[in-house]
Amino acid sequence: MWKHRLRVDFHLGIVVMFGAITVLGIAPFGIYRHLTGEWLIALIDLVIVASIVGAVLYAWRTGRTAGVASFLAATYSLGCVAVAHLAGLPGLLWVYPVLVANFLLVRRWPALLISAAAAAAVMASDAALATPVEKILFMVTAIVVSLFSFVFASRAELQRSQLEAIALRDPLTGAGNRRGLELELHAAIVTSQRQATPLGMLIFDIDHFKAINDDFGHEAGDDVLVQLATVVRGSTRANDRFFRLGGEEFTLLLPGASGAALWAIAEKLRSAVETDVQCRGRTVTISIGAASHQGGESAAEWLARADAAMYRAKRGGRNRTMTADDGDGPS
Numbered sequence: 001m002w003k004h005r006l007r008v009d010f011h012l013g014i015v016v017m018f019g020a021i022t023v024l025g026i027a028p029f030g031i032y033r034h035l036t037g038e039w040l041i042a043l044i045d046l047v048i049v050a051s052i053v054g055a056v057l058y059a060w061r062t063g064r065t066a067g068v069a070s071f072l073a074a075t076y077s078l079g080c081v082a083v084a085h086l087a088g089l090p091g092l093l094w095v096y097p098v099l100v101a102n103f104l105l106v107r108r109w110p111a112l113l114i115s116a117a118a119a120a121a122v123m124a125s126d127a128a129l130a131t132p133v134e135k136i137l138f139m140v141t142a143i144v145v146s147l148f149s150f151v152f153a154s155r156a157e158l159q160r161s162q163l164e165a166i167a168l169r170d171p172l173t174g175a176g177n178r179r180g181l182e183l184e185l186h187a188a189i190v191t192s193q194r195q196a197t198p199l200g201m202l203i204f205d206i207d208h209f210k211a212i213n214d215d216f217g218h219e220a221g222d223d224v225l226v227q228l229a230t231v232v233r234g235s236t237r238a239n240d241r242f243f244r245l246g247g248e249e250f251t252l253l254l255p256g257a258s259g260a261a262l263w264a265i266a267e268k269l270r271s272a273v274e275t276d277v278q279c280r281g282r283t284v285t286i287s288i289g290a291a292s293h294q295g296g297e298s299a300a301e302w303l304a305r306a307d308a309a310m311y312r313a314k315r316g317g318r319n320r321t322m323t324a325d326d327g328d329g330p331s
């Protein structure tokens, strides 16, 4: 389970890896400083390690990695500035790995800003850099390391966004794919539980889609899928998440919607598809299963309830919505 999360969530993987490296890299120095009686530096090391561990645990629990990554970059940078001013050379030696880490943790422009601020603050330390020549040498090497990292981060960001688009999107409809859904389900559940807001799911499937393919050809079928995606986007809000599960089956994650509201959204969507999606004059309809997330329910259980409701809608005659929740519309 934890291995799977680290594999599929790139940002969480980075944050956890940096947390582990921090503990392994800084904790022994903290112990050493404690043994040599350098209490202030030992305390700084302890504060860095404790706050990084706390931040990583927070990211693991909530799935909120962006804020934690910025916190890590700021903590590392402040840490090496403080050690440079207090202990001289040791702080200076930490600057270079910290400059590289900043570009791996946050986007390239904020990383450049944090790195420039950290390098300028270290340069002001007479304990670390005694002469003007040393200061200039440090400035030039810090700029070179930052620019190398900036170029590398730019390439990596571009490649990652291209790969994400390929790996997480369905190329035909532009909707997220099943893998994209898996990634977002966990984060959506955690957010709704933390904010105590409802979270709804619709699973819907085109009725008699095989007949459309058989009668008009695969291309006409593809065109129906594209039309359907356009109608879904037109009838949902910006923070609603839309995915193609495979074939002619789709799902919508609807933050803030549950119960009667969820059922009303489903019915609005069903009627919009019936009115606006056509194939050579033939009306296209969908069957919908609706389910509100229940506290303590796993993503798989929730999906299964919505799916079962959708199959009830199929068995009940198609072109209808069935809900998995008690007391809201037909169930």
Ligand SMILES: Nc1nc2c(ncn2[C@@H]2O[C@H](COP(=O)(O)OP(=O)(O)OP(=O)(O)O)[C@@H](O)[C@H]2O)c(=O)[nH]1
Pocket: 205, 206, 207, 208, 209, 210, 211, 213, 217, 218, 219, 220, 221, 222, 225, 246, 247, 248, 314, 318
């Ligand atoms: N054009 C096109 N067809 C697809 C695609 N993916 C799956 N299909 C077809 O979708 C059809 C699904 O057929 P069924 O599972 O029998 O479902 P159905 O005909 O919609 O019947 P009900 O769901 O019971 O109403 C099959 O003919 C698949 O070949 C696609 O990307 N493009």
